[in-house]
Amino acid sequence: MKIEIENGGILTTIQDGGRFGYEQFGVSPGGPMDYHAMQIANLLVDNNRTEACLEMTIMGPTLRFGSSAVIAITGADMKAMLNDKPVSRYRAVMVCAGDILRFGMAEEGCRTYLAVAGGFLIPEVMGSKGTMVAHGFGGYQGRKLAKGDALILAKKVESLPNMPSRWTTIDRYRREEKILRVIMGPQDDRFSEKGIQSFLKGTYEVTSEFDRMGYRLKGPVIEHKEDGNIISDGIVTGSIQVPTDGQPIVMLSEHQTIGGYTKIATIITIDLPVIGQCKAKDKIRFQKVSLEEAHRLYQAYEAEVQALIQKIKTPVTYLPPKYYTITIHKKTYQVQVEERKD
Numbered sequence: 448m449k450i451e452i453e454n455g456g457i458l459t460t461i462q463d464g465g466r467f468g469y470e471q472f473g474v475s476p477g478g479p480m481d482y483h484a485m486q487i488a489n490l491l492v493d494n495n496r497t498e499a500c501l502e503m504t505i506m507g508p509t510l511r512f513g514s515s516a517v518i519a520i521t522g523a524d525m526k527a528m529l530n531d532k533p534v535s536r537y538r539a540v541m542v543c544a545g546d547i548l549r550f551g552m553a554e555e556g557c558r559t560y561l562a563v564a565g566g567f568l569i570p571e572v573m574g575s576k577g578t579m580v581a582h583g584f585g586g587y588q589g590r591k592l593a594k595g596d597a598l599i600l601a602k603k604v605e606s607l608p609n610m611p612s613r614w615t616t617i618d619r620y621r622r623e624e625k626i627l628r629v630i631m632g633p634q635d636d637r638f639s640e641k642g643i644q645s646f647l648k649g650t651y652e653v654t655s656e657f658d659r660m661g662y663r664l665k666g667p668v669i670e671h672k673e674d675g676n677i678i679s680d681g682i683v684t685g686s687i688q689v690p691t692d693g694q695p696i697v698m699l700s701e702h703q704t705i706g707g708y709t710k711i712a713t714i715i716t717i718d719l720p721v722i723g724q725c726k727a728k729d730k731i732r733f734q735k736v737s738l739e740e741a742h743r744l745y746q747a748y749e750a751e752v753q754a755l756i757q758k759i760k761t762p763v764t765y766l767p768p769k770y771y772t773i774t775i776h777k778k779t780y781q782v783q784v785e786e787r788k789d
Contacts, residue, residue, distance in 0.1 A: 507550020
């Protein structure tokens with residue numbers, strides 16, 4: 448019960464919900480760059496929503512399955528091909544021993560996720576199976592996957608109940624301007640009114656310096672009252688640091704745990720997947736919201752997730768098929784149509 452890596456892609460790692468409680472020791476939580484896509488992939492194959500998945504960046508791997516399994520692909524569209532035929536995203540799919548799953552370049556978005564029913568047999572480090580690329584621990588030998596590696600499946604799952612119900616709406620990642628909602632602070636008082644307005648009204652571009660640690664942006668200068676230095680204090684995922692040069696840096700999954708630059712704002716939880724799918728030259732704007740609004744938005748998101756869980760658990764009832772004869776361009780076809788009650 449294993450998956451052999453025939454090509455590792457650009458950056459393919461094991462990621463789960465993250466490791467928590469170690470930031471005082473300098474260990475960041477890690478976790479997926481797009482927690483939404485990872486959770487959906489897991490739910491579609493009956494895993495815990497934070498179970499370890501493969502996270503692929505920019506260009507995905509080529510995988511050979513050593514046994515039958517049930518998988519789900521979510522996130523960016525990497526034109527996945529199963530035995531050289533297109534395979535659906537955001538749907539549970541059964542694969543067989545010997546099948547080859549090949550991913551290409553991300554056409555929309557930046558990161559793709561693959562969940563396998565039952566999960567991977569990966570040892571936990573500090574309570575997580577996730578790979579910390581910068582520090583070289585967790586996941587598969589603390590590094591990205593490469594040709595010749597093999598991932599062992601935790602258990603063999605060849606099928607799941609309610610397979611026709613195991614799908615959801617595909618997320619789109621078009622290269623239009625992204626709106627990221629933020630809660631201001633904790634050092635927004637260190638910026639001039641002009642600087643605050645530049646931050647909230649300007650358009651920023653993702654530079655080529657972006658990875659799991661953070662994204663450097665370029666755009667209108669965010670003016671400080673004095674300079675961008677503070678006594679180092681804590682950083683959370685989504686913190687937006689602004690050094691003295693006035694160009695923002697968004698801290699993400701593998702961020703350092705403390706930093707000495709002023710933090711003008713923090714991206715709200717439900718918008719972290721949006722920036723996690725951004726790549727170089729993508730455009731970003733920031734929008735101020737209240738803490739209460741951020742809570743309301745997260746609660747609405749959680750309600751959508753619970754609705755998906757309920758949908759997956761609900762069997763699909765098929766009605767008797769109907770048969771039709773149709774003619775297209777003087778060619779006649781016999782068509783069978785199946786209706787179902789969701």
